[in-house]
Amino acid sequence: MYTRRNLLRGAAALAVLSTGMSGFGPALAKAPFQTFQAPGFYRLRLGRFEVTALSDGTVPLPLPELYTNTTSEHARSALAAAFQETPTQTSVNAFLVNAGDRLVLIDAGTGSYLGPTLGKLMGNLKAAGYQPDQIDDIILTHIHTDHSGGLSAEGDRLFRNATVRVNERELDFWLKTPVAERPASAPPQHFTEAHESLQPYLDAGRIETFADNGEVLPGIGSILRAGHTPGHSSIVIEDGGRKLVFWGDITHGDALQFDEPGVAIEFDVDQKKAVETRAVALDEAASERYMVAGAHIAFPGIGHVRRDETNYDWVPLNYSASAG
Template sequence: MYTRRNVLQGAAALAAMGAGLGTFDAALAKAPFQNFQAPGFYRLRLGRFEVTALSDGTIALPLPELYTNTTRKHAQSSLAAVFQETPTQVSVNAFLVNSGDRLVLIDTGTGAYLGPTLGKLTENLRAAGYHPDQIDDIILTHVHTDHSGGLSAAGKRRFANATVRVNRREFDFWLKTPPAERPATAPAQHFTEAHESLQPYVDAGRIETFPDNGEVLPGIGSILRGGHTPGHSSIVIEDGGQKLVFWGDITHGDILQFDEPGVAIEFDVDQKKAVETRAVALEEAAREKYMVAGAHIAFPGIGHVRRDETNFDWVPLNYFAG
């Protein structure tokens, strides 16, 4: 079975090989190639909130091999039809919410766990004008490594003044489930990495849990969207007649699972439940026309969901220079 760790590590190794092969051409160029992007952040206002999308990076994943309830050939042709190659570059996004009196980080990226093309959240946070010590609260949509791996490094908290907030059942599943009771769809390595990332905050007394569909902080709510993980939760802010739902992992990518919500992915702890949850989330977003921020939709991952002739479609937010 594929796990996030072995798939992402393999992709990272291929990326490193590719980078090495490009060295000779760059050395002979009249002007050397500049193999980096602009800092990965994007800002928008939503009523009293300022929201900053933060890129943790991207990684090439063999999505047709990871999607389930479909065939590899069909998934690959669906991606190719919209000019997405296999492996496919997949974004890992986090989001910073500034309410004027608190800085709230939603998810923390991968840290050092998943290769050199990821783990860029902290540098992009600084580029966006903030320091990790300024973060008051961190809300996790769930505890998979690409969302919680940036919390700690070498047993130390990266966000010294932050309190981590996570759904109660999500916390209990990853930190309290005895090995004999862990489902096969949740690899042991995920539990190890969850412990490494969260335990420094537990030891410091800086973990708070919230109930299903409960308020996380004043003005910030949650919606239980279980299936991908047991306590997977979307996070909600609303002001001035506008609403933004931080989706977490409702979809992986912005093509196949919009056209075919019944397609699951190997990373889902409960694939049947994840499919049911996605159908509800897509329908609600299209009906209510609120904005969505997705963790694995092409950066900055913010936009709308609309209905079309093949179920649903992702509509990226129109770029605004501010």
């Protein structure tokens, strides 16, 4: 069975190998090629909130082999039609919300779990002008390792002053489900990594849960979007007539699942429920015309959903040099 960890390790090794093979002789250019990107953060204002998208990195994933309810050949063709190669560079995004009186991080990246092309959140947080000790709250859309792995390292909390906030049923599933009752669609290592990432905060009394569709913090709400995981929740901010919904993992990528919402992915704990949830989320976003922020949509992962002749289309946010 595919799991995030073994897939991403393999993808990282492939990336390193391809980098090492990229040159076949001495460089003849006037200057050496530079292989790094600018720091991965992007800011925008939404009423009284300032939102900073933070990149945890990208990783090449064999998406055609991971998508279900379709064939790998069809998925490969659909991605190619959107000018996306296989393996497909897939973003892992987190988001920082400055509410004026507190700094709230939505998802915490992968940490050191999933290879060297990921785990960039902390560096990009600092590049964006913040320090981890400034974070007051961390809201998890769900507890998969690519969203919670960056919370801790070697048993220590990396965000010393933060309280982690997560849907109650999500926390119970990952930390309290007896081994004999764990579904095959949730690999054992995900439970292990959930404990490793969250236990330091539990020990410090720094975890609070929120109810289905409940308020997480003043001015910050949640929508239960179960399926990908049992307590998977989108996070909502709204002010000045504008609304932004942090989707979590409603989609993986910005092509196939917009055209074909019935396509699921191996990582879904309940694929049937995830498909139903995606249909609702896409319809609502297109109907209400609010902005969404996706964890696995090409960085910065913020944009709109519109209807088209093949169900839906992703429309990235128009770039602005001003954060105002």
